[in-house]
Structure formats: C-alpha cells, structure tokens
Amino acid sequence: MFDDPQSYLWLIPFLPLLGSAIIAVFGKKFLRGWSHVPCIVGAVAACGLSVLAMTAVQSGHDNVVWRSLTWFQAGDVDVKLSLRLDALTAVMLVTVTFIGSWIAIYASSYMHGDPGYHRFFAAVSLFLASMTGLVLANNFIVLYACWEGVGLCSYLLVGFWFAKPSAAAAARKAFLVTRLGDIGLFLGILILWSISGYSLEYDVVFRLAAAPEHRDLLAWACVFLFLGAVGKSAQFPLHVWLPDAMEGPSPVSALIHAATMVTAGVYLVARCTPLFQLVPDVQAYVAVTGAFTALLAGTIALTQTDLKRVLAYSTVSQLGYMFLALGSGLMYKNLAAYAVAAAIFHLVTHAFFKALLFLGAGSVMHAMGDVIDMRRFSGLRKVLPTTHWTFLIGSAALAGFPLLSGFWSKDEILAVVHGASSDNPHAAIYFFCFLAAMVTAGMTAFYTFRAYFMTFWGPEKIPQEAYSHHHGHADHDDHAHDHHGHGHGNHHAAPTHASAEPAKSHFESGEVMLWPLRVLAVGALLVGIVLGPTHLFFDFLQNHWMKTSVGFVDPKVTLEVHHNIPIMVGSVLFGLAGIGLAYLAYVKRPSLAAELKNSAKFLYHWSLNKFYLDELFYALFVQPLAGLAQMLRMVDHYLVDGLVDAVAQIPVVFARAARPIQNGLVQFYAVLMALGLAGLLIAILLR
Amino acid sequence: MSSLALENYLIVGALLFVLGMIGFLTRRNMIIMFLSAELMLQGVSINLLAFSRFRGHLGGQALVMFILTVAACEAAIALAMILVLYRSRRTLDVSVWQDLREPTVDPILDPEPDLPIAPAPMPKLTPSGVEPKQPHETSHV
Numbered sequence: 001m002f003d004d005p006q007s008y009l010w011l012i013p014f015l016p017l018l019g020s021a022i023i024a025v026f027g028k029k030f031l032r033g034w035s036h037v038p039c040i041v042g043a044v045a046a047c048g049l050s051v052l053a054m055t056a057v058q059s060g061h062d063n064v065v066w067r068s069l070t071w072f073q074a075g076d077v078d079v080k081l082s083l084r085l086d087a088l089t090a091v092m093l094v095t096v097t098f099i100g101s102w103i104a105i106y107a108s109s110y111m112h113g114d115p116g117y118h119r120f121f122a123a124v125s126l127f128l129a130s131m132t133g134l135v136l137a138n139n140f141i142v143l144y145a146c147w148e149g150v151g152l153c154s155y156l157l158v159g160f161w162f163a164k165p166s167a168a169a170a171a172r173k174a175f176l177v178t179r180l181g182d183i184g185l186f187l188g189i190l191i192l193w194s195i196s197g198y199s200l201e202y203d204v205v206f207r208l209a210a211a212p213e214h215r216d217l218l219a220w221a222c223v224f225l226f227l228g229a230v231g232k233s234a235q236f237p238l239h240v241w242l243p244d245a246m247e248g249p250s251p252v253s254a255l256i257h258a259a260t261m262v263t264a265g266v267y268l269v270a271r272c273t274p275l276f277q278l279v280p281d282v283q284a285y286v287a288v289t290g291a292f293t294a295l296l297a298g299t300i301a302l303t304q305t306d307l308k309r310v311l312a313y314s315t316v317s318q319l320g321y322m323f324l325a326l327g328s329g330l331m332y333k334n335l336a337a338y339a340v341a342a343a344i345f346h347l348v349t350h351a352f353f354k355a356l357l358f359l360g361a362g363s364v365m366h367a368m369g370d371v372i373d374m375r376r377f378s379g380l381r382k383v384l385p386t387t388h389w390t391f392l393i394g395s396a397a398l399a400g401f402p403l404l405s406g407f408w409s410k411d412e413i414l415a416v417v418h419g420a421s422s423d424n425p426h427a428a429i430y431f432f433c434f435l436a437a438m439v440t441a442g443m444t445a446f447y448t449f450r451a452y453f454m455t456f457w458g459p460e461k462i463p464q465e466a467y468s469h470h471h472g473h474a475d476h477d478d479h480a481h482d483h484h485g486h487g488h489g490n491h492h493a494a495p496t497h498a499s500a501e502p503a504k505s506h507f508e509s510g511e512v513m514l515w516p517l518r519v520l521a522v523g524a525l526l527v528g529i530v531l532g533p534t535h536l537f538f539d540f541l542q543n544h545w546m547k548t549s550v551g552f553v554d555p556k557v558t559l560e561v562h563h564n565i566p567i568m569v570g571s572v573l574f575g576l577a578g579i580g581l582a583y584l585a586y587v588k589r590p591s592l593a594a595e596l597k598n599s600a601k602f603l604y605h606w607s608l609n610k611f612y613l614d615e616l617f618y619a620l621f622v623q624p625l626a627g628l629a630q631m632l633r634m635v636d637h638y639l640v641d642g643l644v645d646a647v648a649q650i651p652v653v654f655a656r657a658a659r660p661i662q663n664g665l666v667q668f669y670a671v672l673m674a675l676g677l678a679g680l681l682i683a684i685l686l687r
Numbered sequence: 688m689s690s691l692a693l694e695n696y697l698i699v700g701a702l703l704f705v706l707g708m709i710g711f712l713t714r715r716n717m718i719i720m721f722l723s724a725e726l727m728l729q730g731v732s733i734n735l736l737a738f739s740r741f742r743g744h745l746g747g748q749a750l751v752m753f754i755l756t757v758a759a760c761e762a763a764i765a766l767a768m769i770l771v772l773y774r775s776r777r778t779l780d781v782s783v784w785q786d787l788r789e790p791t792v793d794p795i796l797d798p799e800p801d802l803p804i805a806p807a808p809m810p811k812l813t814p815s816g817v818e819p820k821q822p823h824e825t826s827h828v
Contacts, residue, residue, distance in 0.1 A: 664788030665795060666720070666781050667712050674708065 005056040006066045009083050012049050012093060013133040013146075016042040020125035027118025035118035036108035039125040043104050046132060047097035054090040062086050062544035065138055076198045084138035084202065087544035088344065091537075092135040092267055095348050099259035099355045100128045102516035106359050107251035109512035110366060120160060124255065127153035131260040135267055139200040140189045147185065147232070147264060151178050154261050158248040170247035177241040181231015185268075188224030191217055192275075206274040206551030215278065222275055222282040225268060226289075233265025233319045236293040240614055243312040250362025253308060257315040258355035266322045266347050270340050274551030277329055277336045284426040287327025287417070291433035291440075294320030296611065298443040302450070303607040307361050307372050310451045311354070314398060317440060318350050324433055325413040328420035337552065339416045341541045346409035348537075349528050353397035353406060356520035360391035363517065364455060367507040369465030374451060379460035383507045388456050390517040395452045397524040399445035400575040405528025407572070410441060412532070414571055415564045441571045445578025453586040466507060696737030704730030717769045717779045721762075728758050 019042030027035045056064075067082035104124055111120050130149030137143040152175075159171025193200055195217050196208040209218055229235070234242035242262070246253055256262060269276060269286065276283055294317045301313035322343045329339030365372045367384055381388040397404040400411075414437055421430035508514070531537035546552045585592040597604050606612070661672065707726030714720055732751045739747025769779070776783050785794055 659789050660792055662789040663792050663795060664785030666784070667715075670712055674712075 185228025229265030254358035290323030408528035408532030442574035449582035
C-alpha cells in the first residue's frame, strides 16, 4: 500500500482533520486533559506519511495527481478535490507536519490546565489539516478553500483568550487584514480562470495562461495573487496584523510564524513561479515589496521591548527576504529555478529556528508568570539553562552566524539578488534591494542578539509574577490531579510544578516543553549545513519539481550554486557587527543603549511606534469606514426602518375599523355567521 | 313506504333547524344553547336522510353516521367545557363571558333586571344513623 503515494496522500490532511473532529466532539465531555492526544497522533502520523511521500518523490513519483472526488460541477467548471505531490509539496509537507508535531507536543504542557484545552487542540489540528491541504491542492479552488481554513484557524487561535479585549481585537484584525489579501487572491484566481479556458487545475492554467496574447491580464493576475500572499504572509502594507497576533498563546505564535499561515503566501508565489517568471515587472514589484518589508520590519524590531514582538517583526522581515528571492527569479538570467529554491530553502530553515525561538520565548513567558516585557527580567541564563542554550542557537541561526542554518539560506538569497542586479531592465531596483537586504542582515543580527542579551544576560532579575504564578499553578495542578487520577505523570515529573523546591531551576519549564526545544535546536544547527552546501535540497527541488512541472521556462539549466564568496563574507561581517554591537550596548556598556536612544530620539520614536503605520491606517481607512458605517446606520435607522414602519401601519388602520364586532357575545357572533351564510347563499342563487 | 313526499321530510328538517337556531340565538344558558345546536344538527341529519332515501344514494346516510359520531364527541367536549366555565364563574349565563371582547369595545348590558331567584329550599334528608332507643311498646290489650 505504501508503494504508491496515491493510496495515502489523502490521509495527510485527513488525519489531522479527523483528530480535530474527535477533539471537537468529545473534547469537552470526555477527553478533557487528554485532548492533546488525537492532535499529536494525527500530526505525527501525518508527518510520517509526509516523510514517506518525500521518499516516494525521491524515487520517481514526482508528479502524482490524486483526483478521485468531484467537489462540484457547474457547466464548464468541474472542480475536483484533487491533490498533487511533487518535490515542492513534499518539502512543505514535511516542514509543516514536523514542526507542527513538536509544537503540539510542546503545547500539551504549555496549555496544561487551561479551561479551553480541548478547544485549543481542536483548532491546532484543524490548522494543520488546512495547511497540509493547502500545499497538497492541485487546483486553485481547493487551495483557496484551505487558504480560508488557515485564516479561520488563525482567527480562532489568535483570539484563543477571547475574554481579553486585546486578544479579541487582534484576532479580528488578523482576520480582516488577511481578508483584504484574500480578495486579491480570489480576483487573481478569477482572471486565471478566464484566460485559461475556464480551468483551475495548475497544469492547465500554467500551460494556457502562458500564451503571449494574455500577457497583460496575466500580469494583473500575478499582482492579485501576490496581493493574497501579501495579506497572508504579512508583507507591507498588510503586515500590521502579524505583530498583534502575539496575543495568542506562544505555541500558536510558533505555529503561525514557522510552520503554517505565513508560509502559505510564499508557497503560493513559489507554486505560481511559471506564471510570475513571465511578467518581470511584477517580479520586480514582488522583490521591492519583500526588500522594503524586510528593511521596515527590521528597523521596527530594533526598539521593541516585548520579546515576542521582536520575534514577530523578525518573521515579517525574514518573509520579506523570501519574497525578495522569489521576486528575483528572473528568466533572463536563468535565475528562476535557483531563486525559488533559495526562497523555499530559507522558508524551511526559518521554520526551524523561528519555531525554536517562539517556543523558547514561550518557555521564558511560562517561567516568568506571563511577563514578556524584556525590561522586567534579565540574566536568566542560569535560571533557565536549557531554554537559554536553545534560544542562543535559534538566535545565532536567525542572525546568520556562520555554518548555522540561517547563514546558508540567507546567503543563497543574497547571491540570487546580487545575480539579478545586473544585465536586466530592473537592475538598479535589484541593486537597491540587495543593499537593503545586506543592511537588514546586520539589523537582524543586532535585534536578535539585543533580545537575547536583554533576556539572558546582565544582572539576574525575575519579576514578582513569576513567584505567584508558580504558586497558583501548583495549586491548580493539585486540584487537577484529584480529578484526573494518574493521567499526567509526565507533567508532574517536570520540575516546574515542584513549587516547594527552592532551587532556581524550578523556574525552568518541564521536560515535555524542553524536548521540542532541543529537537528544533538540533534542526536549527544542522538543517542548513546538511541540505545547503551539499546541494541535496536544490537537486531535490530541481529534479522532482522544476523539471517535471508544467511551465517552468528553464528547467533544463542546471543549478550552479552561487556560493559567492565576497557576498558571503560581507553578510557575515554585517551579522557579526550586529552581534558585536548588541553585546557592546546591552552587556558591556549598558549606558550605550541609552546614549544611542538619546542621540537619535526621532528615529527611536518612529521605530518604537512602528513608524506610526497603525495610526496612519487607522486615520486613512478605519475612521473613514467607521464614518461611512455610521452614515449608513442612520440611513437604515431612519429611512429604511421608517418605510417599513409606515407600511406596518396600514393593517392597524383596517383593524381599528373592524374592532367593534369583537364584542364578546356568542349570540352576536352566531348572528353574524348566519347572516354571512345567508348573504353567500343569496349571492350564489342570484348569480 | 314512499307514500309521503320528499317535501314533508324537508319541512320537518327545516323546522328542527330553525327551532334550534332560534334557541341558540335567544337563550343565554349554555346547556340550552348546546341542546339547540344539537337540534340543528338533527335537522340537517333528517334533511340528508330524506335526500338519501329519495335519490337511492347511500352517501347521505354515511354523512349522517359521521354527524352522529361528531355530535357524540362534541357533546363530550362541550359539556366538559361548560363545566369548567361554570366552575370559574358559578353561573351558566354565557353573557358573563363577554369580557373576552376587544378591550376598547363597550360591554352590552341587559336592560331587563334579573328576576329574583328564590333561594333553593333546604334539602330534606332521610334519617340515617343508629336508631334512638324507643320505649318498648307493650300491649295493654
């Protein structure tokens, strides 16, 4: 049964979906503290099948299409629930399910004791199902459906603590802002549908939409598709939802930022490379958006004091890198294949270290009694030893420290952009993008290590909440223990809950939370060096996706991996300079940070307040729309309701005339009946 | 058998119906009204039977069977309802229920005064219980 991927492909999204359904139905009443089991089992099983699918792709099943179900049919439109498997899908699947599994395991301890435990895991499982469905889809409608499913789950999870007004607002913002992008995606799909002879299958679209006479419409379609990606992957100007999405629980942040959700946009553009590479103007637009977002988010991240917000802006920035790479996939220079591979490579390495960083931040938050403001704790490297060294690995990987995973993928992207910045009409644009990417690399290193040093170095400072939190937590646990019997052996083995113990290590999270950190740290260390310089990743994508997929213009060109030594050295220097500056300003001479702040007060405030973009959008869009809504409310209230009320008065007038005959005398009614009958008879007789 | 003409039966039926209707419209005692309604039903039944007999068609008789059944059910329900109404107002006069009219309509009052109702005589009970001891009768003969 496992020889042919067709036989188990559908199980990959189905198993998490089933897990979600089981938790949703039985979670509240029966599973309760065991609600994580179906979610983890579903995710791990999906991960196993994904690895199996990847080996199948490697052994030649690299253009598998599974289409056994018709979803709906109307006239010429025949939409099938079809799935496809190629190298791109396999890579995405393994990344999503692997990271997702570890996040689910981590969350089973992190969310322990939350009243919404079952709700959380039902949503996480559904999230994984949507995301795997999204990358497996073989036509745009299935992709769109899963895309919306991902949006829905992000809404449910960001607003998980919906009783908190800020969480509810963040969830609404995430949903509405990504919805703006979704409109673009839908318009793009409609344009593609019309120019490809009313088909939505990838292969047909890529073949027919490439016809030269459709080039203008195709450009618009690509712009709209990219708009969808901008919303989902939080690029400027729709990036504003992602930092606010930190209101959700930390595992959700990890899930959204690393494995699911934000990678959907990158995947979409990568999947549509055959279309994008035909319209270089749009590609330049993609690249500029990516570079600008990377620079903007990096600048904002420099001054944030909320640990998770620093990481959130760094995600926005790194996604900008990926789009910059995707936008640099120019056909002139046979860069397309290489650029896409670099973007996907960065997506994979980023998934590892960003999930690691978010889970580490969650571990800090868990230990510090839900305090996440970096000014309120410091010097935690002795208090949280395991969290400390895993966080350090994650930070180094993100900062592009040599030989760690972020270094390899970031270097590929810089090489691609540099390659694009000559011999083409947009060369100047790409050159500026390249400069922006280099500067961003330095800033990334600085803000990452700023966060690291502020959290783990300096004098040891633990906020008061940490103590009370642990006390309360232990109480709660005893309580839970009475109810659930022996159900939570492994949670109780964790030192976190032994509140009586005076040792400092009791702040450290439990083993269930530390193992995902260790595993992801190993990933962040090794993924880059195993897959990058060995060309494993690039060959895999090229041989089993680009060469076999329809519409790639230059699939035959071999990927010459541009290990551009000057660029490599340059980016490393930028990175090390950033790390050194952070060390200087936050460990060696803490006064330096304040001096810098004072000397560039204006810039500092712009960065701290996110360039006032939220306020700008509020004034430009939210308030006019609120005014319009208020006006329409008036129209509805006075005009529409008034008309309806006026019509409703007509029967009242008639009723007033007929009211006296209801006088309550039975005989009177009988007389009226008799007279009426007589009148009817007379009328019939005289007719 | 068919010596009497159809009209005779119809006249009897019509008379019964009209008598019932007059009774229904003029009396206020709910039981009398109910009986009048039954009378109307019987008038209709005779009408149907007569037509059935003279036209040699059994449909009319079938309908009469239905009327009998319905009348029986109706008697059960109507009497039960009359009982309930009587219990709540302690009178069988249907005009006391005219307060179920529309709130804005004025009540219709009977201009004739009520006849004074003679108090019911106290019931005479047959003696019961242990018979008191009587002096033993002895014969003096």
